[in-house]
Amino acid sequence: MIEIRNLTKVYGGTTAVDGLTVTVRPGRVTGFLGPNGAGKSTTMRAVVGLDRPTSGEVQVAGRRYADHPAPLREVGALLDANAAHPGRSALAHLRALAVTNGIGRARVDEVVDMVGLRQVADRRVGGFSLGMAQRLGIAAALLGDPAVILLDEPVNGLDPDGIRWIRGLLRGLAAEGRTVFVSSHLMSEMALTADHLVILGRGRLIADVSMEEMTASATGQVTVRSPQADDLARRLSADGAAITRPEPDVLAVTGRTNTQIAETALAARILLTELVPVHASLEDAYLAMTAHDTQYRATTPATTDPGRAAA
Numbered sequence: 001m002i003e004i005r006n007l008t009k010v011y012g013g014t015t016a017v018d019g020l021t022v023t024v025r026p027g028r029v030t031g032f033l034g035p036n037g038a039g040k041s042t043t044m045r046a047v048v049g050l051d052r053p054t055s056g057e058v059q060v061a062g063r064r065y066a067d068h069p070a071p072l073r074e075v076g077a078l079l080d081a082n083a084a085h086p087g088r089s090a091l092a093h094l095r096a097l098a099v100t101n102g103i104g105r106a107r108v109d110e111v112v113d114m115v116g117l118r119q120v121a122d123r124r125v126g127g128f129s130l131g132m133a134q135r136l137g138i139a140a141a142l143l144g145d146p147a148v149i150l151l152d153e154p155v156n157g158l159d160p161d162g163i164r165w166i167r168g169l170l171r172g173l174a175a176e177g178r179t180v181f182v183s184s185h186l187m188s189e190m191a192l193t194a195d196h197l198v199i200l201g202r203g204r205l206i207a208d209v210s211m212e213e214m215t216a217s218a219t220g221q222v223t224v225r226s227p228q229a230d231d232l233a234r235r236l237s238a239d240g241a242a243i244t245r246p247e248p249d250v251l252a253v254t255g256r257t258n259t260q261i262a263e264t265a266l267a268a269r270i271l272l273t274e275l276v277p278v279h280a281s282l283e284d285a286y287l288a289m290t291a292h293d294t295q296y297r298a299t300t301p302a303t304t305d306p307g308r309a310a311a
């Protein structure tokens, strides 16, 4: 469990995190989302004691990170894939970390196999691709078999096979009852991996919701199929619903819940063959929620000069 209480971090004139209070719970994957500069990395660094809060407090597994006698055994973190010394081999890097944290050599071999780096374990880290460096960072995070795992953009640089692997890994760690807190800008990936979401905007908490709530709340639209669609459309319109007809026997209804639609149909003995609330994609829901909190946005040129584009 990670407990963040009233966390504020100010760098010079920039408030990176602004009074954040949130609890990240075990047994599920919590996605940490927010536009560029929202304060995600700063929050994660504060969790593992790399940044001192300006005010507020963060506890992991009941204590501040610095107060754990062997922190790697409590919290594993991947915050910077390039944290390993470039001149060292992957094995040497992991063995050094293991020694300083009282972790046996056998565990080093276990995590090397777990992340699929066995064949390159003796190579210098400086020659690693971004994807290999990410895997090494994940191996380091898992070294102490910690109950709490924090990963900042772990799929960055991974190929599709690697992305699928990490999805399975994170879900497996959560299923074992661990706390898994992971940031990413890849909404499609988050939609497949996370059970719960914490969303930041300009250093403040925007949402702390289940994935289900996040995507269900966004459209408010219900798809209804019925052989008596005309009759049903008339009745729902009279109740104040807005309706479009994508197909003759299908209504796309907004302004009435699925229960209200079912009640209207039942009262009029109208047969429904389909009644489905339309879920938004996570990307749609996220963009709608963070629209006012995005600091860095490209502008689309109003006109394009085709002559110039061709030159």
Ligand SMILES: Nc1ncnc2c1ncn2[C@@H]1O[C@H](COP(=O)(O)OP(=O)(O)OP(=O)(O)O)[C@@H](O)[C@H]1O
Pocket: 011, 012, 014, 015, 016, 034, 035, 036, 037, 038, 039, 040, 041, 042, 043
């Ligand atoms: N060491 C630092 N010194 C000064 N300002 C910093 C420092 N670290 C972060 N900031 C500022 O704090 C704010 C939050 O940055 P942070 O990296 O935590 O955001 P983020 O949500 O992780 O962004 P991204 O998605 O782009 O990685 C930004 O305005 C950033 O410029």
